[in-house]
Amino acid sequence: MRHVAESTIRRLPLYLQFLEKAEAEGKATVSSRALAERGGATPAQVRKDLSFFGSFGKRGIGYPTRQLASQVREILGLGRRYRVVIVGAGRIGAALANYPGFEQRGFDVVAIYDADPGKVGRRLDGLTIRPVTALGDDLGAAPVDIAVIGTPGAAAQDTADRLVRLGVRGILNFAPVSLVVPREVALTNVNMALELEALTFALNRRRA
Amino acid sequence: MRHVAESTIRRLPLYLQFLEKAEAEGKATVSSRALAERGGATPAQVRKDLSFFGSFGKRGIGYPTRQLASQVREILGLGRRYRVVIVGAGRIGAALANYPGFEQRGFDVVAIYDADPGKVGRRLDGLTIRPVTALGDDLGAAPVDIAVIGTPGAAAQDTADRLVRLGVRGILNFAPVSLVVPREVALTNVNMALELEALTFALNRRRA
DNA sequence: GAGTGTGAAATTGTTCACAGCG
DNA sequence: CGCTGTGAACAATTTCACACTC
Numbered sequence: 342m343r344h345v346a347e348s349t350i351r352r353l354p355l356y357l358q359f360l361e362k363a364e365a366e367g368k369a370t371v372s373s374r375a376l377a378e379r380g381g382a383t384p385a386q387v388r389k390d391l392s393f394f395g396s397f398g399k400r401g402i403g404y405p406t407r408q409l410a411s412q413v414r415e416i417l418g419l420g421r422r423y424r425v426v427i428v429g430a431g432r433i434g435a436a437l438a439n440y441p442g443f444e445q446r447g448f449d450v451v452a453i454y455d456a457d458p459g460k461v462g463r464r465l466d467g468l469t470i471r472p473v474t475a476l477g478d479d480l481g482a483a484p485v486d487i488a489v490i491g492t493p494g495a496a497a498q499d500t501a502d503r504l505v506r507l508g509v510r511g512i513l514n515f516a517p518v519s520l521v522v523p524r525e526v527a528l529t530n531v532n533m534a535l536e537l538e539a540l541t542f543a544l545n546r547r548r549a
Numbered sequence: 550m551r552h553v554a555e556s557t558i559r560r561l562p563l564y565l566q567f568l569e570k571a572e573a574e575g576k577a578t579v580s581s582r583a584l585a586e587r588g589g590a591t592p593a594q595v596r597k598d599l600s601f602f603g604s605f606g607k608r609g610i611g612y613p614t615r616q617l618a619s620q621v622r623e624i625l626g627l628g629r630r631y632r633v634v635i636v637g638a639g640r641i642g643a644a645l646a647n648y649p650g651f652e653q654r655g656f657d658v659v660a661i662y663d664a665d666p667g668k669v670g671r672r673l674d675g676l677t678i679r680p681v682t683a684l685g686d687d688l689g690a691a692p693v694d695i696a697v698i699g700t701p702g703a704a705a706q707d708t709a710d711r712l713v714r715l716g717v718r719g720i721l722n723f724a725p726v727s728l729v730v731p732r733e734v735a736l737t738n739v740n741m742a743l744e745l746e747a748l749t750f751a752l753n754r755r756r757a
Numbered sequence: 758g759a760g761t762g763t764g765a766a767a768t769t770g771t772t773c774a775c776a777g778c779g
Numbered sequence: 780c781g782c783t784g785t786g787a788a789c790a791a792t793t794t795c796a797c798a799c800t801c
Contacts, residue, residue, distance in 0.1 A: 344769090346769070346770060346771095347769095347770095348769090348770065348771095349770090350747055350750050350751075351743075351747050353746075353747075353750070354740075354742070354743040354746040354747060355727065355743065357746070358726075358727075358743070372781090372782065372783090373782075373783070374782085379727055380727060381727070382771095383771080383772070384782090384783095385771080385772055385773070385774095386770095386771065386772080388782090388783060388784065388785085389770095389771080389772090389784085389785080391783095391784090392783085392784055392785065396783080396784065397783095398782075398783050398784080399778080399779060399782085399783075400777070400778040400779055400781075400782055400783045400784080401778070401779045401780075401781045401782050401783080402779065402781080402782070402783085403781090403782065403783080404783085416750070417746050417747075417749055417750045418749045418750055418752060418753040419746060419749060423749065432640075432643055432644035432647060432648075433644045433648075435640055435644070436640035436641050436643070436644040437741070439640060440640075440741055440742070442725050442741060442742030442745075443741075443742065443745070445742075446742050446745070446746065448745055486752065487745070487748065487749075487752070510752050511748045511749070511751065511752045513741075513744060513745060513748060517649075517650050518566075519563060519566070519587050519588060519589070527748050527751035527752050529744050529747065529748050531739060531741070531744060532562075532650075533645065533648055533650060533651075533721070533739070534562070534648070534650030534651065534653075534654050534656075535559075535562040535563065535566070536721055536737050536739060537633075537650075537651070537654070537656055537695070537721060538561075538562040538565070538625050538627060538654065539558055539559050539561075539562055539625075539737065540695065540719045540721060540735050540737050541625055541626045541627060541631065541695075541719070542558050542561070542624070542625045542626055543558075543719065543735035544626060544694065544695070544718050544719045544735050545626040552791095554791070554792065556791090556792070556793095557792090580759085580760065580761090581760075581761070582760085590793095591793080591794070592760090592761095593793080593794060593795070593796095594792090594793065594794080596760090596761060596762065596763085597762085597763080597792095597793080597794090599761095599762090600761085600762055600763070604761080604762065605761095606760075606761050606762080607760085607761075607800080607801060608759080608760055608761045608762080608799065608800040608801055609758075609759045609760050609761080609800065609801040610759080610760070610761085610800095610801065611759090611760065611761080612761090758801100759800105759801090760799105760800095760801090761798105761799085761800080761801095762797105762798090762799085762800100763796100763797095763798090763799105764795105764796100764797100764798105765794105765795085765796090766793105766794080766795070766796095767792105767793080767794070767795080768791100768792080768793070768794080769790100769791080769792070769793080770789105770790080770791070770792085771788105771789080771790070771791085772787105772788085772789070772790085773786105773787085773788070773789085774785100774786100774787090774788095775784105775785095775786100776783105776784090776785090776786105777782105777783090777784090778781105778782095778783080778784100779780105779781090779782095779783100
C-alpha cells in the first residue's frame with residue numbers, strides 16, 4: 342500500500358454508506374459501476390481507490406458486499422469505537438449531541454462542555470453539560486480520541502490549544518474560524534458560511 | 550480569465566475572511582505570505598489563485614486590503630444579498646436559522662419549513678415555522694436563490710426535487726445522504742458522519 | 758530589498774484501455 | 780462474457796524560480 346490520495350480517503354465513507362445500504366437490501370455483490378453512481382465517481386475510480394488497499398473483488402462478479410463493507414470499515418479505522426467530547430453547548434453543539442449518525446457509526450459522545458455557568462448542569466440528550474474548566478481533570482482521568490468544537494469563533498483557538506495539550510488526536514471544528522494545530526493532530530474544518538460563499542460563486546457561474 | 554480551479558474557489562472565502570479581519574485591524578496592505586498562513590495555502594498558491602482574476606497587488610508592497618476584499622467579494626458574487634430558505638426545523642435547521650455568519654455575510658434567511666404539524670407555527674429566531682406544503686405558493690410568490698436542507702435523510706431527495714422544480718439554483722445539504730440534482734443546480738453536501746470517518750483514518754495514519 | 762505575477766517543472770489525481778480471472 | 784485490477788496516458792493542481800516593479 343503506497344501513498345493513498347487524500348481524495349481517495351474522502352470517497353471511502355461514501356462507498357461505505359452505499360455498501361451498508363446494499364447489505365441491508367440483501368445484495369450479495371456490488372459492482373464498481375453501482376458503487377460509482379453514489380458518490381459521484383467513475384467505475385474506474387472506484388476500482389483504483391479500492392486497489393490501493395488490496396484486491397477485494399471477483400472478476401466477472403463484482404465485490405462481495407458484506408466483506409467489502411467490513412474491509413472499508415477496517416481501512417478507515419472504524420473497527421473500534423471512538424470517544425468523543427463536544428465543547429460548546431450552543432445550538433451547534435446541541436445539534437451535534439443528538440446527531441444520529443454518531444452513535445450509530447461508532448462514535449460515543451461521552452461529555453459536552455460549556456463556558457456559560459447558566460448552561461452548566463442542564464441536561465442535553467442524556468448528558469449533563471459540564472463546565473469547560475473540568476476538561477483537564479476529565480480528560481486526564483479518561484482520555485478521548487476526538488473533540489468537536491462548537492464554541493463561538495473567539496473561543497475556538499484557545500479551546501483547540503487546550504484540547505491538544507490534553508491529548509486529543511483529532512478535531513472537528515464547526516466554529517467559523519480556521520484553527521492552527523500541530524501537524525500530528527488531525528483537523529477538519531466545517532464552516533457553513535464559507536460553504537455558502539463558494540456556492541454563490543457556482544450560482545453565478547452557471548447563469549453564464 | 551480562463552478555467553478557474555474548483556479548489557481555487559474554495560480558498561477564496563478563506564482569503565476573504567482573513568482580509569476582513571486585517572481590514573478591521575486597520576492593515577492597509579497584506580502580503581501573499583500573510584494570506585497564506587490562514588487558509589493553509591502557500592504564498593505562491595495565493596498569488597496564483599488571485600492572478601486568475603487580475604493583478605491586484607503591488608510588487609514590493611503586497612495587496613491593498615480593502616480593495617482586494619472588495620474584489621474577492623465581487624468574484625464570489627457577494628456584491629448582493631441572497632434569499633435563503635431552510636427546510637427542516639429539527640436541531641440542524643434550528644442551529645442554521647440562527648447561525649451568525651449568514652445574515653452578516655449577505656444571506657437572508659426568509660423562511661423555515663417543517664413537515665411536522667406539531668412544529669408548524671412555532672417561532673424560531675424571529676421566523677414562524679411554516680408547513681412544507683406552503684413551499685410551492687411561497688416560492689411562487691417570492692423566489693429564493695438558495696435552500697438549506699436539514700431534513701431527515703429519508704425526506705432529503707424529495708425535498709431537493711421539489712426545490713429544484715420551484716426554481717432554487719443552489720442547495721446546501723446537511724442531510725446524511727448524497728443528493729442527485731440537475732447539473733445546472735449548484736449543490737454542496739455537508740455530512741458530519743462522513744467528516745468524522747475521514748478524520749478517523751487520519752487519526753490512525755498519524756500514529757504510524 | 759520586498760513582494761507580485763507567471764510560465765515552466767513537478768506532483769498529484771483521474772481516466773483509459775486492456776489483460777486476465779471467474 | 781462480465782467485471783476487476785492496473786500500468787500507462789492524460790489532466791488538473793501545486794510548487795518553483797525568477798523577471799520585474801515599487
